[in-house]
């Protein structure tokens with residue numbers, strides 16, 4: 001290892017750190033971590049701190065754990081790495097993959113060094129996000145709404161002209177746009193666009209094409225995002241609701257995106273996940289028996305909550321994320337209705353007030369027709 005002065009002098013110069021602008025990293029050099037032991041890391045100044053992110057979620061058994069060091073050393077002598085991209089796999093990746101069976105208690109089994117291991121926890125809480133492996137392995141039925149439109153997002157910086165305390169959501173030409181300031185000139189930008197434009201923001205140069213598409217005449221200065229500096233990847237996502245009507249099986253309960261996700265156009269994902277976690281936590285604290293029946297009221301509440309959020313997401317998607325002449329006329333008509341009667345806007349406030357924060361009748365066909373048709 002080169003000496004301490006060399007490391008400090010060259011910190012952030014030859015390396016581009018992910019999710020950060022190189023100039024910002026050079027101005028405020030990152031902390032140089034030199035040593036990790038159990039749950040602590042020590043930096044180049046000798047300061048030891050608790051590593052609360054566990055590496056980046058991949059050091060969940062602590063640093064310098066002897067059995068892991070030995071397993072890594074043994075594997076290095078055998079096969080240090082091989083890609084699992086289509087066409088190839090490796091022995092250890094298959095061995096370590098888990099198998100899960102619902103039951104009271106549930107079982108998780110995996111193979112290490114040719115030996116089958118089995119664990120029987122009291123409960124498995126599946127919180128493994130979209131396309132949950134836990135849900136798949138216990139055979140839960142995932143319902144999917146038809147795909148309505150696509151969403152692409154990009155974090156940018158260097159946009160000092162945008163006020164820090166103002167977000168904006170609107171329609172312009174063939175996109176629905178979102179501007180969410182993050183402070184210090186950083187802004188999270190999103191665009192919804194039609195299914196006929198698949199691939200519009202994918203492939204090489206997608207960030208450049210995304211920023212060009214943000215030249216929107218309804219912004220105070222249509223060029224303001226064109227010179228922004230991308231501070232993350234530009235990705236397009238399909239925007240469709242998925243749901244599992246009964247996210248509970250013997251010994252297993254699913255929460256968050258693992259139990260089905262709402263269309264991100266109305267930005268409810270984290271609220272859903274946090275509320276699920278709270279309801280499951282309350283059920284666990286309310287009973288000594290951790291059997292499936294204690295989660296039934298959670299499952300019932302979630303079914304209604306997700307049904308209401310699907311209704312709202314569909315309504316807002318039809319209103320805001322369609323770009324035909326008919327859709328433009330509908331937007332004008334709805335704006336005029338709201339201008340004449342402010343209560344007519346209530347369905348559009350559901351993403352802010354929550355699915356139980358408005359009158360129940362707003363989730364009925366009559367309320368839909370009154371606003372949209």
Ligand SMILES: Cc1cc2nc3c(=O)[nH]c(=O)nc-3n(C[C@H](O)[C@H](O)[C@H](O)COP(=O)(O)OP(=O)(O)OC[C@H]3O[C@@H](n4cnc5c(N)ncnc54)[C@H](O)[C@@H]3O)c2cc1C
Nearest residue numbers: 127128129130237255256257258264267268269270271273
């Ligand atoms: C484009 C886009 C924009 C969005 N915008 C918003 C927004 O504005 N507001 C909002 O509230 N929500 C938004 N969301 C949704 C939000 O990100 C999710 O709903 C939320 O992150 C769900 O949390 P979760 O904990 O259920 O799942 P996740 O955040 O997906 O976490 C699941 C975790 O489990 C890990 N995991 C998976 N399998 C395993 C395994 N076998 N072992 C160990 N770990 C595993 C994954 O690596 C992941 O870290 C958006 C989503 C998208 C795609």
